[in-house]
Amino acid sequence: MFTTKSGEQIFVIDGHTHLWDGSPANQKNIHGKQFIDCFYDYHHLGPDSYIWPKAKFERYTEEDFVKDVFEEGYADVAIFNPQYLGEFYYDGFSNLKRNEAFRQQHPDRVIANGFWDPRNGEDGLEQLERDAKTYGWKGVKLYTAEWKGDSKGWKLTDPWAYRYLEKSQELGIKNMHVHKGPTIRPLNMDAFNVEDIDDAATTFPDLNFIVEHVGLPRLEDFCYIAAQEPNVYAGLAVVSALIHKRHHYFGEILGELLFWLGPDRILYGSDYAIWSPKWIVEELMNFELPEDVATETGQALTLEVRRKIMGENAARLYNIDIAERSKKLGLPTSATSKSAKQEVAMA
Amino acid sequence: MQVPTSCGNRREEVWSALSAVTDPELDESVTALEFVTALEIEGQNRVRIEFRLPTFWCAPNFAFLMASDMRDAVAELPWVEEVSVQLLDHFSADLINRGVALKQDFRDAFPGETDDDLTDLRKKFLGKAFEGRQELLLRQLLATGYDPAWITQVTLRELMRQPLDARGDGLRSLYAFMWRRIRPNAGEQDLAFTTVEGKRLEPGEFRTYLRKVSGVRRNQEFNGLICRGLLAARNAAGRVA
Numbered sequence: 001m002f003t004t005k006s007g008e009q010i011f012v013i014d015g016h017t018h019l020w021d022g023s024p025a026n027q028k029n030i031h032g033k034q035f036i037d038c039f040y041d042y043h044h045l046g047p048d049s050y051i052w053p054k055a056k057f058e059r060y061t062e063e064d065f066v067k068d069v070f071e072e073g074y075a076d077v078a079i080f081n082p083q084y085l086g087e088f089y090y091d092g093f094s095n096l097k098r099n100e101a102f103r104q105q106h107p108d109r110v111i112a113n114g115f116w117d118p119r120n121g122e123d124g125l126e127q128l129e130r131d132a133k134t135y136g137w138k139g140v141k142l143y144t145a146e147w148k149g150d151s152k153g154w155k156l157t158d159p160w161a162y163r164y165l166e167k168s169q170e171l172g173i174k175n176m177h178v179h180k181g182p183t184i185r186p187l188n189m190d191a192f193n194v195e196d197i198d199d200a201a202t203t204f205p206d207l208n209f210i211v212e213h214v215g216l217p218r219l220e221d222f223c224y225i226a227a228q229e230p231n232v233y234a235g236l237a238v239v240s241a242l243i244h245k246r247h248h249y250f251g252e253i254l255g256e257l258l259f260w261l262g263p264d265r266i267l268y269g270s271d272y273a274i275w276s277p278k279w280i281v282e283e284l285m286n287f288e289l290p291e292d293v294a295t296e297t298g299q300a301l302t303l304e305v306r307r308k309i310m311g312e313n314a315a316r317l318y319n320i321d322i323a324e325r326s327k328k329l330g331l332p333t334s335a336t337s338k339s340a341k342q343e344v345a346m347a
Numbered sequence: 348m349q350v351p352t353s354c355g356n357r358r359e360e361v362w363s364a365l366s367a368v369t370d371p372e373l374d375e376s377v378t379a380l381e382f383v384t385a386l387e388i389e390g391q392n393r394v395r396i397e398f399r400l401p402t403f404w405c406a407p408n409f410a411f412l413m414a415s416d417m418r419d420a421v422a423e424l425p426w427v428e429e430v431s432v433q434l435l436d437h438f439s440a441d442l443i444n445r446g447v448a449l450k451q452d453f454r455d456a457f458p459g460e461t462d463d464d465l466t467d468l469r470k471k472f473l474g475k476a477f478e479g480r481q482e483l484l485l486r487q488l489l490a491t492g493y494d495p496a497w498i499t500q501v502t503l504r505e506l507m508r509q510p511l512d513a514r515g516d517g518l519r520s521l522y523a524f525m526w527r528r529i530r531p532n533a534g535e536q537d538l539a540f541t542t543v544e545g546k547r548l549e550p551g552e553f554r555t556y557l558r559k560v561s562g563v564r565r566n567q568e569f570n571g572l573i574c575r576g577l578l579a580a581r582n583a584a585g586r587v588a
Contacts, residue, residue, distance in 0.1 A: 034438070041580035045573075095533075208512035217569040220562030246572055253563060296558075345470065 001333050002074045009332055010285070010307055011322045013314040014075040014277055016177075016212060016237035016269025018082065018101060020093050022309050023059040031147075040113065040273055046275045047244055060273055062102050070109060070242050073270065073277030074240065076329055079111045081177045081212065081237075081269075082142035087148060098155055100135055101286045108328050111318055113139040114176065118160035125167055126186035132171040138318055139175030140168065141212075145195075156196040165204050168207075174208055176200075180222070181213025181238055194222045201229040208317055210267060213238040213320070219253060223260040233313070234261055237269035248290050253291035254301075263305040267314050284310075357388055357426065364420040371412055371472035373571045374479055381578060382413070384435065393430040394421050399435045401577035407439040411456065412465055414447040474543040477525045479567045481540065482560040484518040490491070492514060495553035504535040 002010045015199070022036030027339040039059050056064075069075045080103075082094030096114060114137045116128050129139065156163060156178065168176070180194045194215035201209050212235035215222030226232040227293045234257050243250040257266050270277035288294075289301055315322050326332065365386075365587075366378040377383055377398065385397035396417055400410060414432045421430045432447050434440045441455075448458025455467045487496060490510070503526065511519060536537065540548055549558055 031438070038404060038577070039404045041577045041584075044580035060457075214553045217566040217570070217573075220559070242572070245576070247570070249565075249568060256562075256565075304382075324378055 001076055001326075004283055004285065004303070008303055011076050011279065011326060011331070012074045012268050013268070013310040013311040013313070013318075013320070014069060014073065014078040014272065014313045015210070015235055015267040016081050017065075017069060017078045017277075018274075019057045019062065019065055019074075019080065019099055020083075020273070021089070021091065021095065022057075022093060023055075026089045026091055028088055028090055028250075030128060032085075034104070035088055035093070036086065042238075042241075042274050045241055045245060047279055050276045051277060052273075054323075057273065062105075064108075065102070065272070068105075068276050068278070069272055070269075073272070074281045075270075077109055077111065077310060077314075078329065079177075079269075079271075079308075079314065080113050080320075082113065082115055082147070083141065083143050084115055084117070084148060084180075085143075086232075087146075093342075094162075096126075096131070107121055108325065111138065113137060113175070114173075115141045115143065117148065117157055118154055119151060121160065121315040125163065128164065128167055129171065129217070132173060135281045137171075137173050139177060139210075142174055142176055142178045144179065155198040155282075161200075162267065165200060165207065168201055169207055174206070175210060176207055177210045177212055177235065179212045180215040180218075183346055193226060193287070194218050197222075197232060198225045198229065201225070201232050207231065208233060209315070210235045212269070214253070214257065216253075217255060222224060222241050223256055226265070227260045228307065230265075233265045233267055233317070235267050235269050237271035238274075238308070240270060240280050240284060241275045243287060244279065251287070251290040251293045253321075254287075255289055255297040255299055258299040258305070259297040263308045264313060266309045267317075268310045348577070357391075358386060360393055360424055361388070361396075361421055361427075364424060365417055366528075368413060368420050369476070369494075370409065371382055371469060371476070372406075372409055372567070373574060374472075374567055375571060377413055377417065377450050380574065381582075383417075389530040392426060392445035394427055394429070394470055395431045395433070396421065396436055397433045399581075400437060401574045401580075401581060403438050405434060405437065408439075408453060408461075408463075408465055408468055410434055410437060410439065411443050411446065411453050413417060414443055415450075418447055418450075450583040454524075454543060473525070473529055475567065477522075477529050477543050478560040480518070480522040480525050481565060482557065482564040484515075484522045485540070485560075487511075487515045487518050495550045499538075499548045499550050501539050502536050503539040506539040507535070514548060 002012055004010065020041065022032065024033070027033050036058055040054060042094060043057060044051065069078050080094070082096065082099060099112040113136065114131050115134055116124060118124070120127065141191040142156070144155060156165070178197065179196070189248040194211065197209055208231050210233040211222055211226070214234045214236070216239065223233050226234065239250065239253055270280050285306065287301065289299060294300060312322065359409050363379065365383055366376045368377050369375060370377060370380055370382070375379065382398045383396060383401060387395040389395060398417070414434055418430050418432045421427055434443050436551065437443070442456050446453070454461055454463065456495070503523065506519065507523065526539070529543065538547060542548065
């Protein structure tokens, strides 16, 4: 819950968080070390006062998560978007059992998404059925650049990926959080290219495709696709962290997203623990579009727009009734805007 | 007979040759980006270069392009007999370094892993560099009072004659360099501002076009800022794989 200067309360869903273990004990090989090192470099794009020691960054605790995300990071609900990375880490970078145990401790505050990999073939489809039952997944994180054996990535348009998307639909897993962002690209097959979203979103109109990191550095490709596909969403993780050091640039991206997708399809996410949500939320809530961006795109960050981005849009995707959930969490119910109340009433 | 140059001058010559090599995705020089970490001249004629990219995972195709461009740029210096280019701390460093040393094609350097050579990639990113530079210049011209009607009909010669301030002049030089590079058969009497394919811009579509190339520049800027941020963090930590 974030309270604005004028006293308005905003329900916050952090759409992109992790509970990872990148520590040396879990590293299978040099790639495990390099992966967490790379994340730690990203960590430095945030404010200096929020930099963690390396060891803490490699493996932080459940208590750190509660403090950083819920107590100080303004989030009422947080979504896990786990990465397996089984070629790099013994127990996975994110561990489903650990995530689930944490979710059970905070059932009203945590949405623990899963993952699947189409290269696991028939066995993986069966596993997905079991996982969906065990964990009650409503969403999965899809990491198309994950290594597996000789393969350095996959596409949503691969025939096996379609079978997994069909299976997801059948199992009621509606939210596909697809990582489409910077770096970690295998060879010239650009596994984070956003083009495959286009076909998948058209073929599966009942699934939601939340494109994490908005396809950067391919923002115009992403916007072009998202403008045509109503079930494509923009996940602001990584983008939101640019607000600190690149204020105007962040404004340009947000302006483009508002122009092409509108305010109903943009989801806030911090990408914790790469960055602490506290400063991101505070800077976001104080942020105004630069004048040139506002003029060129004709967009404005009204209170309604902020409510949507910070929580209402994610609430819609995960069937969270903000008024009811606020009550459960002991929050004032004024955190709900009129439009969200109406939508819930209609649903 | 050629006058022998001192080692100091030779270092400068190599450095200057390297500064003409750009990261294709960022459209910035590998020296300005501080990718080059070591430069040694051995026995007067042998040049050894080491470079490092912001992450262990930077795209191997781009790394390969930069490494071979560096090798070729330095080999063009008349006194150079041998060039070695070594990429450090990268997951494909061995394959890339061997491929570049053997003057292999990208396909041969990564047998069985890719079907493409890098000619198309290079062309595509030259086009993006052209658009990115064009957008910055167009915005500068608009901000200083030039209108779309003038911009869409001006020749390169006429553009070069305009009295611009320091920033405008700098952006114009960068653009003109790329203009001549991607359109080697065009002359100064040709239109200064066209699409990358050489298509004429119509004043009525100008704003739409500008937004499109803004996207290209924005992506370059994103890559650039991530790249610099990560490289700074990597260098500060002094990590070596």
